[in-house]
Amino acid sequence: MVNDKSGKAAEQSQLxxxxxxxxxxxxxxxxxxxxxxxxxxxxxxxxxxxxDDGAKMGRLAGxxxxxxLASGLAFDMVFGPAYKGIPLAATVAVELARLGRNVPFAYNRKEAKDHGEGGTLVGAPLKGxxxxxxDVMSAGTAARESIALIQAAGATPHAIAIALDRQEKATENGRDVAHSAVQYVRGELGMQVCTIAKLADLLQYLAHSGGGDEMKAHHQRVVAYRDRYGVEDE
Structure with missing residues (x-):
């Protein structure tokens, strides 16, 4: 069991x-x-x-x-908040199906449509x-908006998947707070958060990329930024 956990952790770190x-x-x-x-x-x-092209979006969805899938999250469908979340939800749903996990997907419009099917939601009915x-989570504002939409439709906002967790202090009313947006969503909103990579992974990449003095300089600046604005690891 320990070896299985160790192996999965290594795979996730490499991913x-x-x-x-x-x-x-x-x-x-x-x-x-x-x-x-x-x-x-x-x-x-x-x-x-x-x-911004098909090849990049395909790899990103992968x-x-x-x-x-590696996180073990339980979910019944995916939702993409307008606007960046729309292509993400669509392409991730396609990739999940390719990997054997076919689920419905939906997204929202910023403005309600007053003809045709109408409303602000497009795609599969929100349920489960x-x-x-x-893509990223800065203050949790977009998450709260999505949560409200999902709850209004009678479904359960269960988890959020993002590409990069900056692992830095969020701001409230123009002031730094002790927690990050991801920690806020987990602790205050009670939702799970799945991330592809974190600031810690970026630092590891910079430290071992072999990019010479330029990468070393980037690493030093990112470390200094983390020391000033970073939060304790989730």
């Missing part, structure tokens, strides 16, 4: 490192100086919108699906335990 490398090579994960929504100057930036698919 996370492979994802970080893929994100860097795709130009989705960049290093430099970027201002976050919280007003912090971050030494790295993750923009899932730059997974990472999501493998992480979700719903897994929300999104």
């Amino acid at each position: 996370a490192l492979d994802f970080v490398q893929f994100a860097v090579e795709s130009g989705v994960l960049r290093f430099g100086e970027f201002k976050t929504k919280a007003g912090r100057m971050s030494p790295y930036f993750f923009n899932a919108g730059l997974f 990472f999501y699906a493998k992480a979700i 335990r719903v897994l929300i698919i999104d």
Whole structure:
């Protein structure tokens, strides 16, 4: 049993490192100086919108699906919050089916449609335990909006899958708080969170990438940022 757990942990760690490398090579994960929504100057930036062709989206969906299945999450369908979550939910549902886990999917519109089928929800009816698919989680605001939609439809918001957990303090009313958005969703909203990779995986990648002085400099800046804004590991 110990060996099984150890083996699964190693597989998940390798999946996370492979994802970080893929994100860097795709130009989705960049290093430099970027201002976050919280007003912090971050030494790295993750923009899932730059997974912008079929090959990248296919690989991204594969990472999501493998992480979700490896996590052992129980769910009955997937939901993609508008707008970035829409292609994510669709492609992840396709990949899950390819891996033998066929589930329905749905998504929402930002504005209600007043003709045709109408309403704000598209796709399969929301029911059972719903897994929300999104890119990152900054303050948990998008999660709360999705939760409200799912509950209003009579379903259960059960878990959230995201690509990258920044593992940093969230902000409330312009002030840093001790917990991250992921910790808030787990602790206060009572939902499970599945992540493909975390800040810790990014640091491990930078430390062992063999990229020379440039990567060492990026590693030092990300470590300094974590020391200032990071939270205790979930």
